[in-house]
Amino acid sequence: MKVLWIDDEIEEMYSIVAFLKSQGVDVDTATTVEEGVDKLSRHNYNLILLDYRMPGIDGLQALKLIKRTYPHVPVVMLTMMTDAELIKKAMVEDAYDYIVKPVQPAQLMALIARLQKESLKKEYYMDEADRLREEVSRIPETFDGYLLKAVKIFQARHVYKGYRSKFDELLREENVKFASWIERSYPEIIRDDTLLMSHNILKKLVLPYVEVSPVVLIVLDNFRFDQIYEIVSALSPNYKIEQSIYMSLLPTATQYSRNAIFSGLLPDETDLLIPGSLQDNQSELKLLWKQLEREGYKVGVWYTKIKNLEALSKMKPYGKRLEVYIVNFVDTILHLTANVEALKALGEGEASIKRWARLIMEDGRFSSVINRFLDRGYRVFITSDHGWTIGRTPVLVKGEDFTKGFRHKHGRDLRPEGEGRWVEVPNPKDWGLPDWGKFLFAAEDTFFVWGDRAGEFAEIYRKKMFHGGISLEEMVLSLVSVSV
Numbered sequence: 001m002k003v004l005w006i007d008d009e010i011e012e013m014y015s016i017v018a019f020l021k022s023q024g025v026d027v028d029t030a031t032t033v034e035e036g037v038d039k040l041s042r043h044n045y046n047l048i049l050l051d052y053r054m055p056g057i058d059g060l061q062a063l064k065l066i067k068r069t070y071p072h073v074p075v076v077m078l079t080m081m082t083d084a085e086l087i088k089k090a091m092v093e094d095a096y097d098y099i100v101k102p103v104q105p106a107q108l109m110a111l112i113a114r115l116q117k118e119s120l121k122k123e124y125y126m127d128e129a130d131r132l133r134e135e136v137s138r139i140p141e142t143f144d145g146y147l148l149k150a151v152k153i154f155q156a157r158h159v160y161k162g163y164r165s166k167f168d169e170l171l172r173e174e175n176v177k178f179a180s181w182i183e184r185s186y187p188e189i190i191r192d193d194t195l196l197m198s199h200n201i202l203k204k205l206v207l208p209y210v211e212v213s214p215v216v217l218i219v220l221d222n223f224r225f226d227q228i229y230e231i232v233s234a235l236s237p238n239y240k241i242e243q244s245i246y247m248s249l250l251p252t253a254t255q256y257s258r259n260a261i262f263s264g265l266l267p268d269e270t271d272l273l274i275p276g277s278l279q280d281n282q283s284e285l286k287l288l289w290k291q292l293e294r295e296g297y298k299v300g301v302w303y304t305k306i307k308n309l310e311a312l313s314k315m316k317p318y319g320k321r322l323e324v325y326i327v328n329f330v331d332t333i334l335h336l337t338a339n340v341e342a343l344k345a346l347g348e349g350e351a352s353i354k355r356w357a358r359l360i361m362e363d364g365r366f367s368s369v370i371n372r373f374l375d376r377g378y379r380v381f382i383t384s385d386h387g388w389t390i391g392r393t394p395v396l397v398k399g400e401d402f403t404k405g406f407r408h409k410h411g412r413d414l415r416p417e418g419e420g421r422w423v424e425v426p427n428p429k430d431w432g433l434p435d436w437g438k439f440l441f442a443a444e445d446t447f448f449v450w451g452d453r454a455g456e457f458a459e460i461y462r463k464k465m466f467h468g469g470i471s472l473e474e475m476v477l478s479l480v481s482v483s484v
Contacts, residue, residue: 001112002026002044006036006062007051007078019105025112033062040070047115048075049099049108067094074115078103129166132156136174141181143195147245149174150476154226171472172444176421179443179470183423186250187430190266196246198260201383201479203295205244207322209379210299216323216373217381219261221254222467224387228478231382235367235482239374242481248386250431250441251408252467252474254281258326258385263287264294266432278434288324297322313365317376370482380482387474388467391447394458395420397440398450406447406461407469412437420446423470442469 003025007013010029020027028043030036033054040048048066052059063075074096099107136152139145153174157167189195196204202217209215220228225245232241248257249267255278256267262284263270263277270277273290277283285303292299299321306312306327315325373380391406395418402411414437416422425431425439433439442448447466449457467474 001046001116002028003047003049003112004028004030004036004039004043004045005049006030006033006054007049008032008054009051013103016103016105016108020108020112023109033057033065036062037065037069040066040073045073046119047112048073050075050077052077052079063095076111125160126166128156128160129170132167133170136170141177143185143189143192143247146174146178146181146472147247147476150225150472151245153472154229154476158226158229175444175471175473178472179421179423182250182443182470182475187432189247190249190432196244198246198249198257198385199263199265201244201246202261202291203264205479205481206381207292207295207297210297210321214317214319214321214323214376214378215381216317216325216378217383218325218327219258220382220384221258221326221328222386222388223384224473225476225478228382228384228480231366232480235370238484239370240483244479244481246477246479248475248477250433250470250475251405251439252386252469253405253408254385255279259284259287261383261385262291264291268429268432268434271434284326292322309365312369315369316372317378323378374482374484381479382482383479384477386467387471387477388465389469389471389473390445390463391442391461391466392445392463393420393447394418394449394454394462395422395442395446396450396454397448401437402440402450404450405468406449407442407466407474409440409448410436410438414438414440416440416448418446420444422446422448442466444471 001024003020005013005017005027007029008031010017010031017027017029028039028045030039033056036048036050050059050062050066054062057065059077059079063077066073066075071094075094077095077098078101079098080101097111099111132152136149139149139152153167153171157171160167190197190199193200206215206217220231232243235241249260250256258281259270259277260267263273264287265273267278270287274283274286277287285301288301288303292301300319302318302320302323304325306315306325312327317323370380389407395416397409398415398417399411399413402409402414410428410433414424416424421443423441423443425433425441428435428437428439431439440448446469447461447464449455449461451457
């Protein structure tokens with residue numbers, strides 16, 4: 001541990017400096033900010049102790065100067081009791097911590113021990129990231145291979161969430177490869193009935209159970225694999241929990257991927273079965289009835305949509321053999337906040353994963369609902385219709401006749417321009433899509449903008465939550481089975 005102590009009264013701290021050195025801490029000193037910055041340019045330090053009250057440049061200005069050039073080095077401010085407001089400002093400027101004078105050797109040793117522990121953790125997690133990268137590189141680029149790659153990365157990001165940058169980097173790398181693989185392989189995988197995708201999970205994994213027990217299917221709208229993982233992790237360890245990993249159809253948008261779950265068909269077949277059904281989600285129950293009829297199931301069905309937490313907490317068995325609940329979580333958030341900006345804030349960034357998942361687990365609501373069904377002999381299935389990703393790279397789309405999606409579009413005239421990554425589908429029938437002109441899917445962190453205000457929208461919507469395109473976050477999902 002190498003420490004730089006910047007203090008114009010450092011001579012008065014000689015006994016403390018000597019004590020730290022006796023404990024194996026390498027301490028370097030400076031009596032001015034200028035001297036300290038000069039030493040920072042020539043040596044590497046693990047910690048900077050910075051006195052707030054310095055002649056010339058004060059401690060807050062010095063903090064800004066140091067963090068601008070050396071953002072990775074933790075800076076601890078040494079202050080007086082009367083500096084309460086300044087302490088707040090220092091923390092806002094990314095000070096690691098503060099110590100109130102007079103400085104005690106025990107305080108410094110505790111601080112150094114904490115930093116050493118965090119450093120060891122970071123080193124371990126970085127080693128784990130390198131190990132995972134090597135492991136993921138050996139997994140083949142196949143359907144099952146990409147499901148496995150995604151699960152390993154998502155779970156690692158959950159476990160090492162405090163040190164996630166390396167795992168995020170790995171996810172970005174794999175999304176680049178995944179988009180290319182989807183572009184090559186999608187027409188083939190959607191017609192391989194041995195692979196689990198949106199349009200066959202009911203037939204393969206859910207409906208067979210109605211022969212032996214009542215079944216409830218809970219579909220959490222717009223929930224990613226890692227959000228479902230958060231919820232499942234919070235369930236009782238007494239439950240028997242089984243997880244099946246599958247892939248969403250494209251576009252990863254509700255009217256396509258969720259309708260595919262209920263129809264048991266590809267989007268073009270769904271549109272032929274009930275014309276206009278892909279325009280919204282008002283035909284889900286009709287599509288479900290037709291799938292049950294086609295598969296030979298004659299069972300009672302209960303179907304409803306949950307739009308707020310009160311309705312969620314009141315969910316209970318209705319005695320039907322198959323019960324379906326759609327939890328429209330975006331509607332739930334709007335119900336709670338009545339504020340679009342608050343909704344955007346909640347959905348923005350990776351930290352929202354915990355907030356979303358915990359919101360529906362709050363006060364044991366969701367666990368209580370599951371218990372009600374399990375107590376009545378139901379098998380509970382939990383899944384989503386698609387995931388989401390954060391858009392960072394805007395791509396301008398020009399043309400005269402196209403839809404307005406941020407991550408997917410279709411139309412007769414589509415001309416994307418920009419540095420992002422997208423996949424064009426000139427023959428939609430090959431991809432199981434209706435013949436509505438060329439389809440365009442955003443990949444990686446791309447999102448589409450268009451029209452006269454494209455530049456303005458690029459800034460407004462940058463780093464916002466989107467779905468509809470090609471990414472592991474949007475396409476890799478789980479179906480969780482809960483029983484006793």
